[in-house]
Amino acid sequence: MLTLCVFVSGRGSNLAALIEAIRLGRLDARIALVISNKAEAGALALARANAITALHLSPAQFTSEEAYSSSLLGMLEEHGVGLIVLAGYLKKIPAAVIQHYRHRILNIHPALLPAFGGKGMYGHHVHEAVLDYGCKVSGATVHIVDSDYDTGAPVLQQCVPVLEDDTPERLAARVLETEHEILPRAVQLFAEGRIRIEGRRVTILAKGGRE
Ligand code: GAR
Numbered sequence: 518m519l520t521l522c523v524f525v526s527g528r529g530s531n532l533a534a535l536i537e538a539i540r541l542g543r544l545d546a547r548i549a550l551v552i553s554n555k556a557e558a559g560a561l562a563l564a565r566a567n568a569i570t571a572l573h574l575s576p577a578q579f580t581s582e583e584a585y586s587s588s589l590l591g592m593l594e595e596h597g598v599g600l601i602v603l604a605g606y607l608k609k610i611p612a613a614v615i616q617h618y619r620h621r622i623l624n625i626h627p628a629l630l631p632a633f634g635g636k637g638m639y640g641h642h643v644h645e646a647v648l649d650y651g652c653k654v655s656g657a658t659v660h661i662v663d664s665d666y667d668t669g670a671p672v673l674q675q676c677v678p679v680l681e682d683d684t685p686e687r688l689a690a691r692v693l694e695t696e697h698e699i700l701p702r703a704v705q706l707f708a709e710g711r712i713r714i715e716g717r718r719v720t721i722l723a724k725g726g727r728e
Contacts, residue, residue, distance in 0.1 A: 519546040519708040522598040524606035525553045527640075529560025530693060531604035531625055531700050536567055538701035545708050549596040552589075554608045570596075576608070586613035593618075600707055603662060604700065607639050615664055620714050622662035623707065625700045627692045629656040629674055634667030644685040644692070652679050655688060657696045659703040661714065670717045672706070673699045 523532050532551065538544035551564035554575040564571035572592075579585035590613065593601070603610070603624040615622060626634055628643045633655075638646065647655045656676040661669035675695045679688060706712050711722040 519599050519704075520597045521546050521548045521600050521602055521704070522550040522552060522593055522596065523548055523560075523564075523602045523604050524608075524610070525551060525558055525560035525604050526555050526607040527558055527560060527605045529558065529563045529605070531696055532560045532563055534697035535602065535604065535701055535704065536563075536569075538705070544701045544705050546600075546704060549598060550592065552592075554606070560605070576611075582611055583613075586611040589614050590617055600704065601662075602700070602704060605640075609666070610662065612664055615662060620661055621707075623659055623672065623700075623703055624662050624667070624669070625696050626658045626660065626667055627655075627689065627696060628658065629654070629676065630658040630660060630667055630671060634658075636666045638667065641685050641689060644688045647679065648683060648685060648688065655679055655692055657692055657699055659699050661719065670714065670719050672712060672719050672721075673703045675699050 523535065525532055535548065539546060548569050551560060551569050551571045552574050553561050556573040561571040576585045601618055601622040610622065628634065628647060633643050633646050654676045656674060658671050659673045660671045663669040677691050677695050706721060713720040713722055
C-alpha cells in the first residue's frame with residue numbers, strides 16, 4: 518500500500534479530506550507522517566487526533582539546509598514514504614528532497630496554474646488577485662512539485678465559476694470544496710500507478726495501465 522507523508526502549514530482541511538477518503542475506501546493509501554513548519558498548525562492536532570505521527574519541523578531548527586534535508590530524508594525513509602503530499606504547505610521543500618522524490622511530490626494550489634501561482638501566491642492572496650483581475654473562472658490544480666513555486670506539471674485541474682458578488686472568502690470556500698475532491702483523486706491515481714510523466718506532459722492512464 519502507498520505510504521504518504523503530508524506537509525502542512527495551516528488548518529489542514531485538505532489533510533482531513535485525505536483522511537476521510539482513506540476512511541471511505543476511496544483512497545488506497547496510509548498516512549505515516551504529517552510534518553508542519555508551524556508548531557501551532559491545526560493540521561498537526563488533526564493528525565494526532567487521528568493517531569498519525571505529527572512533527573513540527575522547520576528549517577530554522579537546523580544549522581544548514583543540508584542538515585535539514587538529511588534529517589527529512591532520514592525520516593521519510595524510516596517511515597517508508599512513497600509519495601509526499603503538500604497540503605497547504607507554505608515553505609519550499611529542500612532541493613535534495615525534491616531530487617530524491619522526483620515525480621513523487623504533489624502540491625495542491627487554489628487556482629488554475631500557471632495563473633495566480635508563484636512565491637507569495639497562497640491562501641487569500643490568490644483569491645484576491647483572481648477577483649482583482651476580474652476573472653470569470655478560477656479553480657484548483659494538483660501538480661507535480663519541481664524546484665520552484667507552483668511551476669511543476671499539472672496532474673488534475675478543475676474549474677470553479679467566479680460569481681458576480683464573490684468575496685475572496687466566498688470564492689476560497691468554493692475552490693476549497695474542489696481541492697478536497699481533486700487532491701484525494703490525484704493521490705489515488707498515483708497509488709494506482711496511473712500517472713505517466715513525460716517532460717511537462719502528464720497522462721492519466723486508464724485503469725489497468727492503458728492510455
Ligand atoms: C489551501 O487552499 C491550499 O490550496 C492552499 O492553502 C490552503 C490550505 O488549506 N495552498 C496554497 O496556497 C499553496 N500555494 P488547508 O490547511 O485547510 O488544507
